[in-house]
Each structure stands twice: as structure tokens, then as C-alpha cells.
Amino acid sequence: AQSVTQPDIHITVSEGASLELRCNYSYGATPYLFWYVQSPGQGLQLLLKYFSGDTLVQGIKGFEAEFKRSQSSFNLRKPSVHWSDAAEYFCAVAYTNAGKSTFGDGTTLTVKP
């Protein structure tokens, strides 16, 4: 069965520091990968997606993610974190031959001033 693992439940970084949130997926087929962000009291918003092609994808709000098939990973990065980036981040995977997308458990990001 398809699954998504976000190993870090909670991450704290200082404002201006770089950020990397980890995501690993498990399945044999070619995945479609997504990162979503959820601010407190809000619904989820798509940050970026990978379908095919260039393995480094750019998203909104200065985020990027790199697909590494050999590591089954799709880690989210940002070179310099802003206080407004404090939120919960979800990685998700979908497949054309599956009936649904699968979401990870989320990583909560806290930004220190």
C-alpha cells in the first residue's frame, strides 16, 4: 500500500535560517508528489508539485523541492525562513493507478525571532 512518511513531527528554526522538511514515500510506480501548507485555522494550500521532468521544482513563497527516486524522497527546502512560514506542512503522493492521494502526518514548523 502507498504510504508517505514525514519523519519530523516538529521543527524549529530561526528566522533567516535555511529549512529542509523531509518526505519519503513508498510504492513501486511513478509518483505524483505534492507539498501543502496549512496555516492555523485555514485549509491546505498547494506549495508545489512534481509530475515529471526536472527533479527540482519551484513553488510559491520561495519554496522548492527535489525529487530523488533513488532515495524515494521529496524534501522541501527554503533558503531563508520568514516568520510567516510558521505553519504545518504536509507531503502527499498520488498514483494514476490508485484511487486516492495519501498524505503524510505533517510537520509543524515554528520560527524563532
Add this chain to the structure above:
Amino acid sequence: DSGVTQTPKHLITATGQRVTLRCSPRSGDLSVYWYQQSLDQGLQFLIQYYNGEERAKGNILERFSAQQFPDLHSELNLSSLELGDSALYFCASSPHGSYNEQFFGPGTRLTVL
């Protein structure tokens, strides 16, 4: 604004009652997904409909049911409510099948007293 609307925003009810949550997908989107988000369970996929037909089922209780109507709006029915059903219920939509990015509504906060 994702274009997905959910009503009501808040719902307070008592144990044993039945409620209906409504979702209108983005214009043109054929798929509707329902999720439950709670502090202890995280984001749980409940069910997906595609063009009126059930497409995939997740961790949906037998007390819960959903449907998608010809105009593509969807309703989630929750019956015999228990305290543990208190959660945020999100609806999301996508243009086609599960490999599309999903657009999330603002959610309905259900409180069961």
C-alpha cells in the same frame, strides 16, 4: 481563495444527533474528497467521489456517508454522533482523478457536546 466552498463554517451539536456538511467544488472540477482532521488523528482521508460515483474509500466510519450530486456538489452525512467525531472536516476538489493537485475548502468545524 481556493474556489471550494463549505457550509456551515461551524457546527455545534449533541451526541447521538445527525448533521450534514456541504461542499461545492471549484467550477469544472469533477472529483471531491472529504477529510477529517483532529488533534489525535491528524489528516485522515475519508472518501472520494468522481463525477457522481464513489472512487475511493479511506477511514470512513459506517455512521458516516457521502454523496455527490449531478451538479457535482457533495454532502457528508454524519450520524449517531459521538464526542470523538469533533474535528475539522475538509472538502477538496480536483479536475480529474487522484493524480491531480487538490484544492481545499476552508473546512467545517464540528463540535459534539
